Amino acid sequence: MLLAAIEMKLLIPLVASAAMGAGVCVFVLWILLAIESEDAEQADEWRYDVSRINELRRVDVTYRLFQPIIQFFARVNRGAFPGSMVEMRRELQAAGLPRCWLAEEYLGRAELVALMLMPLYIYLCLHWFGAPGVFLGPVLSVATVWFLRRRLRVQARNRLQQIKRRMPFLLDLLTLLMEAGSTFLLALQQAVDQYSHQAVGVEFGRVLTDMNLGKPRIEAFRAMRERLRDDEITSIIGAIIQGEELGTPLARIFRSQADVLRLKRSQRAEALAGEAGVNMLLPGVLVMMSTILVILGPFLLNYLYSGL
DSSP states (O other): OHHHHHHHHHHHHHHHHHHHHHHHHHHHHHHHHHHTOOOOOTTTSOHHHHHHHHHHHHHOHHHHHSHHHHHHHHHHHHHHOHHHHHHHHHHHHHTTOOTTOOHHHHHHHHHHHHHHHHHHHHHHHHHHHSTTHHHHHHHHHHHHHHHHHHHHHHHHHHHHHHHHHHHHHHHHHHHHHHHTTOOHHHHHHHHHHHTTTSHHHHHHHHHHHHHHTTOOHHHHHHHHHHHHOOHHHHHHHHHHHHHHHHTOOHHHHHHHHHHHHHHHHHHHHHHHHHHHHHHTHHHHHHHHHHHHHHHHHHHHHHHHHHHO
């Protein structure tokens, strides 16, 4: 009996260690197979979707590791949030993320990240708040999805601001090149090369790519307008399309639209300067009150203690 008990005590750690080692080996093998990023089979999906999925597996590690789970969440999101997907698709385009992302898949990726963080949230909430922490964990997971969704919106808004700041300079460069005798395609190519490291250069580079692939000039600018969906950019591209349809020289249109952008930029600066005085009112009052307390405080304390 004693020998059997000793053998059992030795056998249990060995079995546990073997199971742990097997689990680690299987996990490492799964990671290595997922990182290889093999192309999907052509017979499984449509040709374009296969190319999109293969590109997405190359550019995003999370999608490569958890593709079936993200696609499941994408199917759920497609049916649960049909109205939100249109706006999110526009924000994906405006934020400059890879075009292979679908809106429902990007939201599914955010939901997967929140789901993976939920055990950590529950553990921390149980440690800090006790039993009510079980209910706070899912709330924090939902807040994580909201934060990632908000982050995408902020990223799109900031990129649109960068495009609007740099667009007047790109239009001026196009005007100078075309007035110097260059054709529109050559001028656009040089301008895109000059601003290739900025968001405005990337967007006009997509316009140039569309035209090189055979798309008409008007359709290429309309595609840019649909991607960005900003009021100021829409008005500028609308003026370019209208001038193209009426036969107005593009150099004249680019110069006038650059002046319009500069005027709107100065108007925005004046509006922000006017709001700065109102925004600084409360901090100024608080600083003034603290200064008065620092100056009069010793006299008040001296008066109170002398009275006592």
